[in-house]
Structures are given as structure tokens and as C-alpha cells.
Amino acid sequence: MSNAATFDTRTETAIPVESPLAYSYRRSGAPQAGGPSRLQLRERAMLGHLILRGGAIVLDEAVRDVLGLNLPGQPQTLVQDASGERSIQWLSPDEWLVIVPGGEEFPLETKLREQLGSAHFAISDVSGGQTLIELSGEAARELLMKTVVYDVHPSHFPVGKGVTTVFAKATTILRRPSEDRWELVIRRSFADYCYRWLLDAGAEFGINVQQ
């Protein structure tokens, strides 16, 4: 077990929680397209987010054993399990983002730490600090073109890719888990700005927010 402190920030008790977009829904609402919508937005709140740092060689086996996923060694890759509920994404040569269903992050961290023993690595729980926004619909790509500087053309951004890039004047992690779905991982403190941006830029497509 590595010589680091672990801490389960979640509780089993039923306590009201507020996702990073809670304030934004109250402030800006959740627009519903009157007619057919070309664009849907959905927050997937309260997931478990872990930042994994270490050498690929150090982490690879543990990740496979504990998470059942291959550590993506290639830049810009995103790997998911069959259900699509658990994913691991390359962020840098020694950094990965793991997203799992809410509540799984602490057991996962504990198991990884056990497995990795005294190796040099780091795991940081950032579940409270970011949220995941899902975009779908035929206009999703156009909305992204208005928003991120990265090339989101399918020939350049196939399913299974993920990048960190510029989102308007903030940053985002952008991933494409499936043909018709894009995911944005947004930092909590910027979430309202990003949400307002997406509503504004998405208005012409009749953006539909599913809460």
C-alpha cells in the first residue's frame, strides 16, 4: 500500500447533493425545443472521477486486473467497458482519467493502491470537481465547432478518441464514446459558464436539455 492518505468523500446516508450544474438549471433553466430538436444536452452528474498518474508500465497491469480495462497507452485514446459505464482515457504520458459510476471510485482507488503497492504513482479523487456533459443529435458536431478549437471531423475524431482542449475561454476534456454521442468533462467552477455558452451557441439548433 502506497504511503498516501485515502479518503472516501462519499457517504451512504441520504444527503442532498448538488451537481455542478444545479445552480445553472435554476438560473438559466433547461430549455426544451418546441419542435424537433437537432441537439440534446444531458448532464451525467455524480460519477466517480479519478486522476491516475504514473508510468504506463507501472499502472497497466493493475488497471487491467482491477478495472478490467486495458490502460490506453496511445495518446488521445479512450477505452470503455462493454456497458460504457466505466472508462479510462489517456490525458498525458503519465496521466489518465478514470470515470466510473458514482460510488465506485473509492473502492477502485483502494484496490488499485493495494495492487500497486509501493510503486510510484498517484491517484487523486476529483469527483466533486468536475461533471460530464453529454451532447447528441445531428447538430452536436456543429455546436462543438463553435466551441472547441480541436478538429471534430469524424475523419479526425473517430469513436474512441478523447482530448483535452480549449472550450471557449475555458478548457474541457472532449471524448467520443460512440457514433452519435460526445462527452465533455467540465470543471465545476466553470460549469455555469460552459452551460450558458452551450445554450447560447446551441439555440439555433433548438437545443434540448434533458435533466
Place this chain on the structure above:
Amino acid sequence: MQRYSGFGLVKHALSHHENWERQWRNPTPKKQYDVIIVGGGGHGLATAYYLAKEFGVKNVAVIEKGWLGGGNTARNTTIVRSNYLWDESAALYEHAMKLWEGLSQDLNYNVMFSQRGVLNLGHTLQDMRDIQRRVNANRLNGIDGEVLDAKGVQELVPIMDCSASARYPVMGASWQPRAGVARHDAVAWGYARGADAHGVDILQQTEVTGFKIRDGKIYGVHTNRGDIEAKTVGCVTAGNSSVLAKMGGFNLPLESHPLQALVSEPIKPILDTVVMSNQVHGYISQSDKGDLVIGAGIDGYNGYGQRGSYPTVEHTLQAIVEMFPIFSRVRMNRQWGGIVDTCPDACPIISKTPVKGLYFNCGWGTGGFKATPGSGHVFAASLAKGEMHPIAEPFSMFRFHSGALIDEHGAAGVAH
């Protein structure tokens, strides 16, 4: 020198403008001068002018690789003010300001120095603390200035958005009424004409390619038009100063960055003060032709290409539209870039160097236009006497060894 006046203009008009003299000669380089100034920008030309006029050194050449005044002098947003924070820089810029105030008459060339006042906006509490600190210091240094609140700003510039609902509401500003703008090209031309009239040779399209140094002393320069000798050489080459220092065998604490500016199409007069903001990061004035002259931020990378990056221009216009939402439909006509030589403490270098007889006046970075007369004057005094002028003394390049920096980042603020 042919004197200029309204009366003279009428006379010339009646003779179909056929009798205007050249404003400066295009002389053949001599073999030898008493002093060589490298760099025919505003500062270099001013140095030569004062050398010849005030310090009696008339055998002077200004060597300019392109067209005179074509460097940053041709590219700046022409803001002139003297409200710097620290005593050393306040003395330097105020020295320049006093010279500005009589410059057109001194040169017999209207440099259109327009003292329409400069506002430095504050948008945060720390901005306001800094503004108060600077204005207080200015006052005790004998420099005009006052602190305005948001209402005062709004009265001065009714078209600005001073509302509380702005992203970064205006909390107040510093206001220097004697500050303003001048016609940048005319400054170079006026000095060139004045220097030429006092016998200075201005050698354009002549590039210094190396120094002639013996026993640690300079005795001339190599140029693309042959060697020229002088025992005193002053380099006033702004963005290219590091390149020249290398020729002299040393480095300078400088980095040359692109700095951009842009103008709108000309519109009817609407803004008659200069407005600058550090926080939203932009600054603006309106020229006598009607175009809005807007300064952008500095690009972070080194560059000698007189071009910068597009996002810098975007950010600048965002700032301008944030301050002046009514300008959203005004169009940007042209953008350009200069090469600014930035110093770690945002103050210039006016200094002796490791090579005897070789002096540098550089590091003015994003804000040296306003200093042109003062810089030229103190540098000329230093070259003439071989001893640094007291106002120039603190700006030695060796302050970066002792640590006695003069940190003007706050007052220098946005690039100007």
C-alpha cells in the same frame, strides 16, 4: 533649413509647391564620424538631434537599415504619458513629457502632440489600490494626475459601458490630463529634419552587420555599404538590440516579442480621450483622421516577423467591445505588428556595455514612444560626455546583476 509656417505654406502653394526643400539629405557615408547612432527610429534620431543641437557633437551619423522611423516608431499606438510608479522612471518619462510640450516649436515641425488626457481604468479592488499608489507617487514627484471614481469616468467618456452589470465593472481610473497622443511618423520626420539641419548624416538602407572592436574598445561598425569608423557608438535598435549585442560579444536581458495594433475604419469623432484597461486588456484612442487606434497584447513567443498571433487580436477586440458595446458594428481595417524588446522589469536599458565606447539604449518594450524626446536627450548627454546622465544612471544593464530592478509591470500594464 527651410522654416515651416502657415504663411510659408501659402507662398509655396502659389509657386505650385515646386520649391519645397528636401526634409533631409540622402548623403554618402563618410569614412569616419565622432559618434555613430545605430537605428533611425524616433529614439535614435532624437539622440542625434540633441547631440548636434545641444551637445555640440555635429559629426554624427545615424545608420538605419530600412527607412527611417520604420521600426516600432511606425507601429505604435502613440500614447504619451508620464505617470509611472517608481521615482527613477517617473523622472525619465516626465523629463520626456516636458520636452514633448515644446517639441513642435523646437523642431519647427508639428508633431500633433495632443494632450487630451489618458485614463487607466481600474476594475478590481487591487487595481484601485495600485492606481491610488501610483497617483499619490506621481503627485509627490510633481506629475499631474488624479483618481476618478466610476462616475467621474463615465462623465469623461459617456459612450463607455460603466454599468455595474459589466463582467468587470469600472470602479474608477487614474487620469493624467497632460497625457495624450502624438503623430508618430511626424516625430521621426521632425527629428530627422532637425538632425539633418544640424549636419547629421542620416544613412538609410544601411545595415550595421558588425562592430569593429580592439582591446575591448569600439572604433567603428561594419555595414552593407562598407566600414564606418567612430570611437563612440550608440545602439538604439529596439527589437533588434539583442542581435547587435551579439555582434558586440555579449547578451542583453531582453526578449523580442511581437506586439500588435490595429485600426478601425475612420468614423466620425466620438472618443476624445485615451482609454486603457489592464484588466480587460485593451486600449483605444481615436486619431485625427477618425480611425480608432487600438493596441493589442504582446505575444508570448519571441518574434522578429512584425506579425503576431490572431487570438491576441481577438482578445483585444473582445475587450474593446466589452468597454464600448456600441463599437460592435464598427469595422477593423488593418492590423500590424512591431518587434518590442522587453526587459524583465518593464523598464529600459540606457547603459554602458562591456565594450568601451559602445552604448545601448533599448528595452523600451511596449512603451517607449512616449519617452522618445527624453530618451534621446539623456542618451545624447551621456554619449557626449562619456558619463551616464543622472536620469539614465539607474537604467544600467548591470542592475540585473545587483538585483536593483525597477519593476514597472504595474504601471506599464497593458502594452503601450
Place this chain on the structure above:
Amino acid sequence: MSQSKQQVYRLNTGGRIDRSRTLSFTFNGQRYQGHPGDTLASALLANGIDIVNRSFKYSRPRGIVAAGAEEPNAIVQLGSSEAAQVPNVRATQQALYDGLTASSTNGWPNVQRDLMGLFGKLGGQFMPPGFYYKTFMAPASMWLTYEKYIRKAAGLGRSPMEADPDNYDHFNQHCDVLVVGAGAAGLAAALAAARSGARVMVADEQEEMGGSLLASRETLEGKPADQWVARVLDELASCENVTLLPRTTANGYHDHNFVTLHERRTEHLGDTAPVENGHRQVRARLHRVRAGQVILSTGTHERPLVYAGNDVPGNLLAGAVSTYIRRYGVAPGRKLVLSTSNDYGYRAALDWKEAGCKVVAIVDAREVPAGDWVDAARAQGIKIITGCAVIEAKGSNRVTAARVAKIDIEAFKVTGPVQELACDTIASSGGYSPVIHLASHTGARPTWRDDILGFVPGLVKGVQACGGANGCYALGDVLAEGVEAGIKAAAAMGHAVQTVTLPSAERLQQGPAVALFQVPHEKPTLRGPKQFVDLQNDVTAAGIELATREGFESIEHIKRYTAMGFGTDQGKLGNINGMAIAARCLNRSIPEVGTTVFRPNYTPVTFGAIVGRHCRDLFDPERYTALHQWHVERGAEFEDVGQWKRPWYYPQKVNGKTETMHEAVARECLAVREKVGILDASTLGKIDIQGPDAREFLARIYTNKWEKLAVGKCRYGLMCKDDGMVTDDGVTSCLAENHFLMTTTTGGAAAILEWLELWHQTEWPELDVYFSSVTDHWATMTITGPEARKLLAEISDLDLDRDSFKFMDWRSGNVAGVPARVYRISFTGELTFEINVQANYAMHVWQTLFKHGEKYGLTPYGTETMHVLRAEKGFIIVGQETDGSVTPEDLGMQWAIGYDKPYSWIGKRALTRSDTKRENRKQLVGLRPKDPKVILEEGAQIVFDPNHAIPMPMVGHVTSSYYSPILDSGFALAVVKGGHQKLGETVYLPMADGQTFEAEIVSTIFYDPKGERQNV
């Protein structure tokens, strides 16, 4: 001939306008009609409007001269309401729409009868270039007054006085091949590239794609060329890999093939964007394109000839005359004289004749013109006068005659008698200039080609020019060049091209053109009537000549002295002529003189389009904590700290009156000192640091020591840059032997994380340590004050006993049922617990604290109160007490410097430089105003001798100053020269209003000097 009463110059047939529909518009208050497909310019011409504007300097009447982006004169103000004003619209590029409202930008009282024009006529000769520099100098004090009058004449259109109702948008685009200009060359290139499967974008500035083919006499495959255009556009439109952008101007070409395209989406529909599906469309969209390869197929600009009176309305470009006839069904006059130096110009005469109007004569500067179009003109019976040129246009509000004479170009002389030909229109053609502007934006210099008498673009990596833009003019060759460029570009991006069969073009015989720029006049240039080079800025050939006489020999000097090319057309029409005239005066060749630098924008772009969505509410992100909603509802005033919105203070309503900040802060301060307050401290930067070398890393980054910090303990740390100046501070806690949590200042968080990575990645990669930002993950709630323990005890399972949970310890447990890490650190000097929970739970914990806190007087406080409380304790704020020139020793924080650490930590070496060792550096002290009612001004300067003359030696300044409610007096922190040795001495603070305050130098700690309160 006229179709409607007003449209006197409208032809009955021809053009691409829709005569079945009529649009009405107003110009200078008069109503007129036009048709869909018109530009404002073609509609004005159709209605016989000669004068569209007054010139800038001389106020001369001006008419339309061109049909595209190069138009200098027809600059109008658009807008039917105040907010919808659009200044400086080029009528030749503005599509006509129903209800369009336009007016001239200059002219007083109106553009027809302008009083300034009189001044221009009389005074013109008193305004040579540079006349300002020579006058208005005496007396010195008068310049501001003179300037006021000079400024009155400034500007073209006017800014709206209301905020823009429209929205603008950006699209980040990436493509393999960007084709700029969709004329023959561009369409051929696009077709080739598209068929390879490459991602292709095609932009053209005009309403319709096709470029000059839309108005061409030439045929392709024996059919009118526009049929081929339509076919190609159909094919391109059907390709998924192709994006077609009409009405889209490539306005800037930046480094590494980054090109901005300005798409005008609604300007052809109205002055305000229409609403569609309840949503206002974006008025303009700026495409930020990163292209693999760029093809510049931007065609050419025709050069007018420079002759006397060439600015009188009725003087047009030959090509523009053709365009108006063939594309818009307008013949802008009845009787034409054509002055040309080349074969191309002849087409205008042929088109004019075909339109049923009279061609008085073609005046050709060449002795023996020969070529297919020349023959065609002869065959039509058009009179051709050779070896001659129009040397002067007569007329004031409209051309009435052309003065024609034999000229000797070499000798620059009129050599024969002058004949006057009555006419109302003079068209001129001096040849073509390839559109090199975009290529110039990259910094590449154009090169002169004698064979085409023009500059062709200099090129950087990944760009090709083809067709007119490359100096290639024969239609067959243009198409071939286009295809070749398309194939090459696609191949460079790894795409192979299938076959492209070119349509057959006519092979026309053309005679060589002659180099004619300025037409000689009987009088020398300086004495003759004005010959205009740059129409918008009233730059004349005489002005250029005068500039060269005065020593302005560089073309860049000439530009700046005369203002040539400074206008909104950026010299598209006049620059090359100006250069040629300068070359003549200086006795140099044109390439020796060179061009001025073309810069973005190709044509002007609204600020709004460049700003896009980054304005108003979206100008800059606002960062919120998890508790933001609560603060808003509680009526907090917010302070901007970096991008964060932090509660500044919480004014309450007391007896129906809202507290002032002073009152609110006093109340909040006392609540903390006497009961308990709570602060949302979530914005502090938090960095999770893990690894066996974490401790050593900290010791190198911070000035103080970290070896002995035990698990469960916290320590304050100070960070310097390597110049020894303080740059950040904060508390770092030891979570486990290899695990630390660093906090940074709110504003410094991102920079400090990058700073840590920098040192780790570049200098000390051997240290095993990782950093991750956890700023947003944790919400931090600081409860502070004597009642803090009691309050926390009520809702937490932590052992809060003072001996088991000591000052500078941290513990974990549950707070309000939520797992929390609690830190016993204090920025107020009071008993403090900083509760950290996962941010999603923060609101619950905060509310629970309030549920229980009421009885203890729990009071929310903001940053202002926080600042007062910390200043009472002498705690610094980096950025307020420090300004980048302050060392830890200057702050009196020797206790936080570990000189004897085994590492040369960052900043250490610099602290022993001669200047940093100096005795009389400015040092942090406390100031107690002699009059306790006085609150010194922050930023007030400190002097030892207030009676000293100005400049008065200053020895420091006030960094922080507040009223202390607990001390009931003002107090301040300040830096003072040698201050640490001057406790007890008096200093003076001379203020702007003439008052001078006195203060005593005291310790920086004003309250609870022994620090007992935080230890209870």
C-alpha cells in the same frame, strides 16, 4: 430603354437580376427601386445617381468607379434605426434588399451641394501632403483648438450610439484544402481537390460564386461560361467533403496556414439579422480555418489610368463597366470613351455597344493595337484612336467630355494636339494587378513580373496561387492552372485525384499591353489639374511627386506622408499606380520601389464578428463555488478575484435600510471576534501532491522547511521566484508520509500548478512526485470565532478537544453526516476550523451549519472582512503587501526562511545579491494613525519630511488599511524604507487634498499579539 421611370440606366435585358421583383430602397432620403440580384451600387447606377459621396480632404463629388472590393468612393452609411447603423458599407459589395436605407457619409449640407467642396476647390492647393506638419504650430497652446477643427472633418460614417442587437459566431474549421476565390481558377481547383476526397472549403466574397465568369464574354464548350459555373457548383454542393461559402471573404492569412473567413450571413437580408424559429440568426460568422493547403485564386484587380479629373463621377474602370452591363443589366451612362493600355479594356466598349449605347471612341495608348477584341471592335465600327490617351476628364458633377491627346509614355509627355470628345462616361484600363494581398499577410514579399506588368504573390509553405492571382489570364490556362493547383494540394494532403476534364475555352489572340500608369498632361504634374491616385484619401500624382521631392523616397514613407493606401480600400485601386509614379519621380524601376505591405484585413470586418460570442455575459468565464447560489440569495456583493466571483460582504437590511459596506464589514468583523463567522474559502487553489520525494520537492519550492512536518500537521509556506521575490503563499498539510495537500492563493492556483510541473519536468525529473489540481473537488468552509468549536461539535463526530486536535492539525471525520477533512488553521487569529467536503455535498453542510449556527450568532462574512481580520493579525496577502519586488525578509518573515536547508531552494541565491542585502530596503511594518479616526488611504505614499519640496522623497506606501471595529480605530500595513529598525518613529502621508496624516510605525500585529485566541 429604361424599364421604370427611375431606373434610367437599367437595360431591358441581360444580367443576373430578377426583373420580376422590385425592391425599394432609400438613398439620402430619396426612394428608389432595384431588383433582387442588384448590389446597392448597381441599383444606384441604374437610377442614374452620379454622386454617391464627397471626398475626404477636398470634398469633391465622387461616383462609383468599381464593381467590387476595390471600390474607394461608394462608402455609405446603412441603417434604419439607431442600433442598426452600419458605418462605411461599400455599396459595390452590399446586396440590395427591400427597405434598405443608405446615406452618404460626407457632404454638408448634402452630398449634391457641399460647402466644404468650395473650400476644397479654393483651398486644395493649400493642403499638400504633410501640410499639418508645417502649420498650426503657433502659438503652442493653440494646437488643441486647431485640432478640434481638424477633427471635425474626420471620419467617414458614424458609429451607432446603441448596443448592437445582433449576434456573431465563430466556427473552428479544419480542412485539407482551402480555396479562396471561386472564379474560373478557384472552381477548377476546388473540383480537382474535391474529386480526390480531400476535405475542401471554398470561399468567395461575392453573393454568387463564379467570379469574373459571371459576367464574361467568353464561352466554355461554346456555351456561356456561367453554365459551366452552375454545373461545377452543383457537383461541389453534392460532395459531402466540400463546404461552399459564398458571401465569405478570406480576410486574414496568418501563420501556418491559419486563415480567417468572414461569412456575411444576413447582411443581404437587412440591417438587423432576421429572426427564424424564434431565434435571431447570427449576422456574421467568422470561420477560423486551419488549412492543410491553401489555394489563392483571388483573381485580379483592374488598374485605372491616372489622368486629370479622373475622379469626376462618370469615370469608371473598364471591367466595372462590363460587370454592370453583363451582370446587373445596367449601362452606367450613354456615351462612352474608353482609355486603355491593353486588349482587355476593349471588352467594355464591346459590351457597351451591345447594350445599345454609344461608344464615342476607344483611345488606345498603343500605336498598333492588334488582337481578337481589337478586331471585334473594329468590326463593330467603333472608332479607335491609337497612340493616345484620355489626358483629362471634363465636368464637375458628371463627366461631360474627355480630352484626348497623343502621348509619349517614355518621355512622359503629351506630344500631339488635344481633341475633346463629348461623352458622359470614361472607362479606363491600365491592366491588371493580381490580388496578392492575402499572400502578403504571411510576411512573404511579392515579386514583380515585367511580362504581366504586375506583382505576383510571394508564397510560404503550403500555399499556391493560380489563375489571375498568379498573373495567368487566358481562360484556358487559368482553368488548367486551377486544376493543377487542386491536384497538387490534394496530393500534398495524401489524396489522389481522379481525372478532371477541362471545358474547352476559346483561344483568343491578344496584343501586348503597354506599361501606362500616370497619363502625362500638357502641364507638369505639380501645375496641372489634379490626377487622383488614391481616391478615398485624395492622394494625387502631384502629392506623390511632392513627397519624393521632399526626400520621402521609400514607398513606405510616401504612403505615410500622403496617406496613400490608408483608406478602407487599402489601396486596392491605387497602390500600384502610386508606386509606379513614385518610381518615375525617383527614376527607379517599380520593383526597386517595391510595394507597401498589405496586411489583414483584406476588406474590413466588424469588431462584432471578430469578437463572436465572447461578449456580454460570455465575455469571460465567471467561476463559482458550490455555494454560489446561497451567496446570491443572501444578497452578497461580489468581488472579482481572477475569474472567480467571491462574496465581498453581505449587506443586511436594518430598519428598512441596506447597510453600507463599512457597516456590514464592522458587523461581520465583530461577529467573528465575538461569536462565530463563516467564509466560503473554496476558491483557494488546492494541489494534491503524492510521491516519495514530495517532501523534498516542497522543501525546494518553498522557502521554509518541510522535513519535520508530521502526518496530521499543517504548515504555512512562502514561495519565491528564483529572483528572491515572494510570489505565492499558503498552507500545506501532510496527509501521509508521501502525500501532501498544498493550498495556493485564489489567483495563483493555475500558475502555481504549472510552476510545480515546470520545475519537476525540467530541473528535477529525478524526484518521484506527482501533482494534480483538486481545487474544484473540495469545497472549503471556514468557521472562525470563539464559538466555532461549539458549533462544529454539534454536527460532527470529530474529537475537537484542544489537546487532541491542536492548532495547525488536520483531522478527518464527519460533518453534517458528510465525510470531511477539517484543518485547524487560522487566517483571522481566532479559533478556526476549515471544513473541506466534496463539493457536491457542500450546500448541505453549509446549510446544516446555519441551522445549528443561529444560536451562536453564525454570520457569513466576505473577503473584505477577511482582509480586515487578517490585517489586524499582520498576515500578508500576496499581491497586496507584495508587488514582485518584496523578499521574505522584507516582510519580516525570516521565520519562514530555511537558509540551512540542504537544497538551494528557489529564491535562496537571489537573497544575497547586493541589492537584496541592502539595509534600507522597504520593509513591512504596521502603521497606527496618530488620529484613530483616520483610515489611511491604501496606496498613500509615506515620507519622512512632509515639508520637502516636490519631488518629495518617498520612503514607502500603505499596502492595506482598514477601520478595525475591535480596536475602534484605523490601522494599516505599509512598507517603509528600513522600517524594521524604525518602530515607534513617526511618518507622514501627504494627500491629494492637501492634508498630511501622521502615523507611528508599529508592529504588524495589532490584535492578540501573542496569538492566544487561535490556540484556545
Place this chain on the structure above:
Amino acid sequence: MFYIYCPYCGEHREEEEFHPKGQAHLERPKEPEACSDEEWGDYLFFRDNPRGVHHEMWVHAVGCRKFFNVTRHTVSYEILETYKMGEQPSITADSQSQAREGAAVSQQEGVRA
């Protein structure tokens, strides 16, 4: 605006994702305390700042957060190569032919005409 190949991400990315960090290959003196004031000042402040081929450090700030080196021409702005931290450049001012550099300089620096 630059298009920069990040050697860690293995792709070209927009300049907006990066921050320039000044001259590359600056090494902090191993024993700072042994440095004279002059040597320390040189390390802190004095820079090469060449007109021509320049080695500089950038960080992929909005991306992999890695620092790396760029060899770039400071007049043409052409990026000649990028390489990881700790590696040495394969292109230097000396390895570039004088002619090529000269051409780029006079082509793109506008001061001359």
C-alpha cells in the same frame, strides 16, 4: 497562429492550447551559492534572443501539460522541429544554411523597402 506538434500527444494542436515559456535548454546552475552575482543575474535574466533559428520551451497547457522544446525561426515563424524535454535539437542555427535563413529574414521582415 501557430500549429504546433506536441511530441507527447503526437499531434499538431492549435497555439491556443500552448504557452510559450522562453529560451530552451537554460540550466539552473548546479551550485547557485557558488555563483557570483553576475553569473546568477545572467542565469535569471540574460537571454539569447536570436533573429533566426531559436530553441524555445513551450508547455501544452491545455492538453497533456508537458513541457517540450521547439526549434523555430523567429522571422519566418516556421517550426523546424519539436522535441521532448531532455532531448537535444537536430536542427540548429549552424546546421541551417546561412542562405536559407538570410532569405527568410529579408523576405519576411518588413522594415527594408
